Amino acid sequence: MLSIKNLHASVEEGQEILKGLNLEVKAGEVHAIMGPNGSGKSTLASVLAGKDGYEVTEGSVDFDGTDLLDLKAEDRAKEGMFLAFQYPVEIPGVSNINFLRTAINEIREYRKEDKISAKDFLAKVKDASNLVELDNKLASRAVNVGFSGGEKKRNEIFQMAMLEPKLAILDETDSGLDIDALRIVSEGVNKLKSEKNAIILITHYQRLLDYIKPDFVHVLSEGQIIKTGTKELALELEDKGYDWINEETAQ
């Protein structure tokens, strides 16, 4: 589904952050990308989602047969990519529901499908908000305005449920969540997981992986994936920190 080959990317100021990253993700898989601060985790999420301010200098990203890097941010979403933001943005005056209806209809138009009916849309809102125990009132309020940290993250998963992406990238979705919110968010993600979609979890901590079981764990360091393993690798990282891998790689 996603094939990243030798990806090099810089911030506009010129500093190279990703230095030849390779990653293969297939449908039905859950991948965790872990790494210390500054290793390039969030840059990877931003480059994949198409945020302005990054320059890809080398390499390629294929998303189900499409050259992802050629697409605008909105078209990546239309192709089925979803990014759950580390810091969801507050948008005063724009209601959650209103913007999601716009998004779903633009995505459907892109795929040459009919607009969603009001009835189907409302049913979807109900299911999606139940999934992450998001209060109906929050669903119709202005996007993230006045939401607590946990509510913002639940709102990200609510949006994921509404948009039904092929590939979801969860950027530090666990950070700042208390244990209850972490459970709710994780259960939501688990229910959305299927044989047809894939999930990339970008995280600092192992604790998220107690709830969402990854098939693969990758360690990102200085812009490259330096080690890949199973979920036992995450436990080892939790135990020993990242330094031992760097040392191992150096040898």
Next chain:
Amino acid sequence: MELVVDNKVLEFVADFKKPEEGSEVRKQAMAALNGMDFPTTRIEEWKYTRVAKYVKRKYKQVQATANVENYKIADLNAHQLVFVNGYYDESLSTILEDDAVEIQNIDTLDEAYYSDLVDGTEENVFSLINKAYQTGGVSIQIKKNKKANHPIHLLHIVNGEEVIANARHFVHAENGSKAEIVATFHSENSENSFSNIVFEGHVETNASLTINKMQTEAKNMLHISNELFVQDESSNFLINTITTGSLLTRNGLNVIVEGENCHTEMNGAYLGTEKQHLDNHTLIDQLYSNCTSSESYQGVMDGKSVGVFNGKVIVRQDAQKIEAYQSNRNILLSKKASVNSKPELEIYADDVRCSHGSTIGELDPEAIYYLRSRGISEESAKQLLVAGFIGGVLDKVENEALRANIDDLFLKDFGWKF
């Protein structure tokens, strides 16, 4: 012998028809014009708004007709009073059965009552030109302790080249009455014309008056409104001003609060494109205690447009326990658009709560990215953000028929959905 006129104002009005029977208001206005000049940017009140090139034109007062169907508001179910080029057009107007409302020609307004009411308020050259040479307008009376059965729609159309429309209206909301007035301003086939409007009123004790004003004239016009409303105790006054039209618009709105326990609310939305210049000057003068006022003006400026906001609140020495809130927020959609915002509070009382805020900014790029990452095109994302920004002000328009009309207009003119 040819008369040499060296006064620009007298030259401006030289060809305007002098009414045979001059009322006192006309006579006084004409006399006052003798010593006047047009404002320049050296005058603080006109610092950002330059009228020189507009007042050099030779405007004419001419009657015309217009296709009123284009400007009717569906389902408004209102008394519809139509003014074409400032002249009342009876054939296009409809006055409904309504025992709470009496509508008459402005010339029937009781002069002694009127002079007493506006005594001490300031005039400017444009309001004086209007009062001296007005060609029509209505005096609306909302009867004591009655609620108007229908809104009153003052529908203005300017039609023609270098035409001046001097319409003058007065609304008298008597004790305990309640009414809504919708004033709309349009143009068709107009070129370099001038709407010079005076709209005044008196909101008596316990009365409640709402005015919704929408101006969408062609972007080659000059529009100057002078509005003055006097509130007596325990009255409510709400005015929403929506401006998308004219090349240069100057809305001058003054509210004098002459009694305790009043509430005054003024909201404005202005949307500029191309080379438009949209100026909102407001004044709330609080003379008595225990009153509240709330003011919110929001602008979205694109192209090379210029916005001006000057909101003044005066709290007089004896006016204690006043709560006055004012905000002016602006979004610039282009690098060449600009806004001059000046909130002014003059407080002479010592026990008041007043606040004001002013912001000028761009659309939040993080918010645009966030929306795009959900599959929304950049254009739609901006449209959603602008609609979200301005929607708060439009929500103050409670009349659903009018609101639907405004939404249509915004969709048609700007592609903005609400």
